[in-house]
Amino acid sequence: MTTSTQDTIIPWQVLDLVVNILDPKTLATASCVSKSWYSTMSSDHLWENLCMANFSSLAHLRLAATTPLSYHRLFGLGQTAKKRREKPPSKPRINLEDLLFIITLNNQNSPPVTLIKPGNAISTGCAPDSKLLFKFDFDVTRHEKGLNFEVMDETKVTWNVVLKGYESVFIMMDCKGKGSFVSGSDGWFSSELPAAGCCCASSCGGSSGMVADMRLVMGGEGRRTVVERVSVGVLSIVSWRYVGVDDGLRYLQHFLEPCGV
Known part of the structure; x- marks a missing residue:
């Protein structure tokens, strides 16, 4: 017995319940599935708590930005800054x-x-x-x-x-x-x-x-x-x-x- 495409579609109500318990890495991966998933996985109500829990010191950037800055984007900026800060300095080019x-x-x-x-x-x-x-x-x-x-x-x-x-x-x-x-x-x-x-x-x-x-x-x-x-x-x-x-x-x-x- 074959399964129709309509049978495999996940109801958005179910998806909305699931995404609230996903970690940032899984959310980012899921956002690559399709445009509609990206729209859902990037919404501010999902990333606001994650952003405030991990990079609360960056919250003021939303006020300073001349164009709207989403919490999804803000989390990405914080993650990049964290990795750069933790990255060990390069070896000197002279000895x-x-x-x-x-x-x-x-x-x-x-x-x-x-x-x-x-x-x-x-x-x-x-x-x-x-x-x-x-x-x-x-x-x-x-x-x-x-x-x-x-x-x-x-x-x-x-x-x-x-x-x-x-x-x-x-x-x-x-x-x-x-x-x-x-x-x-x-x-x-x-x-x-x-x-x-x-x-x-x-x-x-x-x-x-x-x-x-x-x-x-x-x-x-x-x-x-x-x-x-x-x-x-x-x-x-x-x-x-x-x-x-x-x-x-x-x-x-x-x-x-x-x-x-």
């Missing part, structure tokens, strides 16, 4: 091995000390890769001029990061200390970093939410105060913790990669 770190200490009393270290020679400790921080140490006592560099109040420090082959350079820090440096204590320098991708950050006040940080670890050399170790890193203004290596590299690639990449 530590691609970089050269150049630090210079300078004042009127001592010959300048320039520390040059390729990224692959910088110690990042024994932490697993996912825990590595963008914070590195330089031993000045092994530097030929380091033992003769006497710290004074007007000590100037610079920190540049160079892309291999000297294709580009980014100035992380260029500032002068205005305080007393005492043997056994540390000297601190910091410089707020510009927003990545902002070509006029210095003039428009753009901020990255990060700070370049330099610490001079002092030691006594007779009556003089000398630098024994230099520590540099990048801090997040939000957490006041050092950012991870990958976060630091993602930031630097905006300034070091050739335009158009």
Whole structure:
């Protein structure tokens, strides 16, 4: 016995009862069956509760929209935003091995000390890769001029990061200390970093939410105060913790990669 097409049609009253208990994914799938199903499955009375339960913070978008915005569309926007927010950041396109770190200490009393270290020679400790921080140490006592560099109040420090082959350079820090440096204590320098991708950050006040940080670890050399170790890193203004290596590299690639990449 054959079944007629008329016998297989689901009464809209039954369909309306069923759709009220369907989850968003099933509703979206069912809306692809036909135009009439799409109209039924996309109605505001079905999606309003789902939208308010999952993305209540987006409800104000309906008021701001210049054209009518359905709850079905609003739920889709919220779902897309959620997935993008939860998506892990992409791996940086540059590596530590691609970089050269150049630090210079300078004042009127001592010959300048320039520390040059390729990224692959910088110690990042024994932490697993996912825990590595963008914070590195330089031993000045092994530097030929380091033992003769006497710290004074007007000590100037610079920190540049160079892309291999000297294709580009980014100035992380260029500032002068205005305080007393005492043997056994540390000297601190910091410089707020510009927003990545902002070509006029210095003039428009753009901020990255990060700070370049330099610490001079002092030691006594007779009556003089000398630098024994230099520590540099990048801090997040939000957490006041050092950012991870990958976060630091993602930031630097905006300034070091050739335009158009």
